[in-house]
Amino acid sequence: MTATTADLDLSVRNAAALWTALADARGHTLLHRPGFLAVIGDHRAGLRILLRDPDPAPDDRAALADLVRRRTGPVTVEDQYASVDLTDLGLSPRSMPVMVRRPAALPDPSLPVTPVERPDQLDTAEDVVVRGFPLDHFRPRRPGEAFPAALLARPEVRFFLVHRDGAPAGACLTVREEGVGLYWMTSLPEHRSRGVGRALLRGVLGRLGDVPMTLTAARAGRPLYASLGFVPVTDATWWG
Known part of the structure; x- marks a missing residue:
């Protein structure tokens, strides 16, 4: 199976659905912009930003920078497109693979x-x-x-x-x-x-x-996912 751009777009949409549900349930502020989705939490949950466009418009970049500079608590900017450099905001990058799996039969689990x-x-x-x-x-x-x-x-x-x-x-x-x-x-x-x-x-x-199922894998978990049919889509950049 070969991963496609559509798989990456699906992964981003899945992540947007996750953070929308969490923001609603936690009572956190949810900010929708064309280029990104932001969840503004308290001092423990912090700020979570998901890029939704590989090339955010200048006003989106400015809004993102303002959120990061005014953050309370931890901050994570998830860039699955690995297209934006945020070092000028004092953030450090780490790379993690995005993976996808197409439907296929598997044996039953060995544990309940x-x-x-x-x-x-x-x-x-x-x-x-x-x-x-x-x-x-x-x-x-x-x-x-x-x-x-x-x-x-x-x-x-x-x-x-x-x-x-x-x-x-x-x-x-x-x-x-x-x-x-x-x-x-x-x-x-x-x-x-x-x-x-x-x-x-x-x-x-x-x-x-x-x-199809998508995930972002820690490097240590990649062999397990690969053994069960997941293939790499791209290497995402997470800034924090």
């Missing part, structure tokens, strides 16, 4: 994977992601801060848990737009190298793999 449907399950998934990913800016964890219960009412958002030896071992979040975006897939340190990540991903693909 459970869709999150109740607030107590969501609390567990939040704890796993905050500790396992980790989401340092949400530590110490305040229940419902990263993933408010309002997300359970959004049909496009789904969380999944995987258990090992009866204990929560891994979790992830998905957002369904035209395809599915996979985010924050992680396992807890004490359960790593035990097939937890593979089982979780197989379980998610078994339920949502009927459409």
